[in-house]
Amino acid sequence: MKSILKLIGLFFKHYENSGLKIALIWAFSRGITKITGIPIIAQCKVTDQVYVGPQFSEKGLAKLNRIGITNILNLRKEFDDSIFNLSGYNYCYLPVIDDTAPTENELTEGVKFIQNSILNNEKVYVHCAAGVGRSVTIVAAWLIKEKNLSVETSLDKIRINRPFVLPVSEQLTLLKKWEIKFHKNHQ
Numbered sequence: 001m002k003s004i005l006k007l008i009g010l011f012f013k014h015y016e017n018s019g020l021k022i023a024l025i026w027a028f029s030r031g032i033t034k035i036t037g038i039p040i041i042a043q044c045k046v047t048d049q050v051y052v053g054p055q056f057s058e059k060g061l062a063k064l065n066r067i068g069i070t071n072i073l074n075l076r077k078e079f080d081d082s083i084f085n086l087s088g089y090n091y092c093y094l095p096v097i098d099d100t101a102p103t104e105n106e107l108t109e110g111v112k113f114i115q116n117s118i119l120n121n122e123k124v125y126v127h128c129a130a131g132v133g134r135s136v137t138i139v140a141a142w143l144i145k146e147k148n149l150s151v152e153t154s155l156d157k158i159r160i161n162r163p164f165v166l167p168v169s170e171q172l173t174l175l176k177k178w179e180i181k182f183h184k185n186h187q
Contacts, residue, residue, distance in 0.1 A: 010130075014164055026164035030054070030130060038063050043162050044131070049123045050114060052139045052158060053131040055079060061086050064125050071117040071124040073110055075102065075134040090122070096134045101174040110138035111145055132164060137171040144179050151175045 007030070014023035033039050037057025044053035051069060055076065064072075065088070072088035074081045077095035081087040092113040094106045102110065110126070117124035128134035136158055143154035151172065158165050167175070 010166075014166060017166065018164065022163050026132075029164070033060075036060075039127075039131070041067060044125070045161050046139055046143075046158055049118050049121075050139060050142070051123065051125045052135045052162065053125065053127050055127055055129050056086065058086065061088065064088070067123070069123040069125045071113070071122050073113050073124060073126040073135075073138065075110070075126070075128040075138060078129070088125075090117070094138075096128070098129060099133065099168050099170075101137060101168075101170040102134065104174070104178075107138065107141050107174065107178060111142045114139070114142045115146055131162070132166045133168055133171055136162075136165045136167055137175060140167075140175055141178050144175065145182050151179050 011023055011027055014026045029040055029043055033054045033056070036059065038060040039053040039056055041051070041063065044051040046052055056064065070088055071090040072081060073092045073094070074087075075094050075096045077097050080093055080095070082091055082093065092110070094102060094110055096102045096106060114124050114126065126135045126139050136155070139158060140151065140154040143149045143157060144151065147154070149157065155165060155167070
């Protein structure tokens, strides 16, 4: 019952922030992934090598592997992929509590994992439970650091295919600090 109430609350949060269309897209995407365990890849692509999305099942991992994703970055404190043989070939586990921000060290480690994947010409899938907060925070931080984007521009880039991303205020605050630190160190 608690998880159903949370889903209803999230639907209305999406509705309030982005309107009915985005709320319905989120509900459809979340429902399909929950039922099948397979993320909708078109909604996960950020770049040719970086994807962000929800938790997946064995079928979902097989789908990720079929499109060449070998590296998995998991931000779910409540679920370690490696315990369930869902960790892919190269796995990074940064356990972050839902609806909170990663620490600055976790942010740095996550960005480094993404960048190393790219430098090795590999694809990486960054996920949390729903693919709207924790995982988006790490990918946005990577875009800020490696692509020299602002917080808003990085989130807009993710929203091109994933319009329902919804970082909480704590995650946005961390990204703003990250942006200031990064831009200050590279001016």
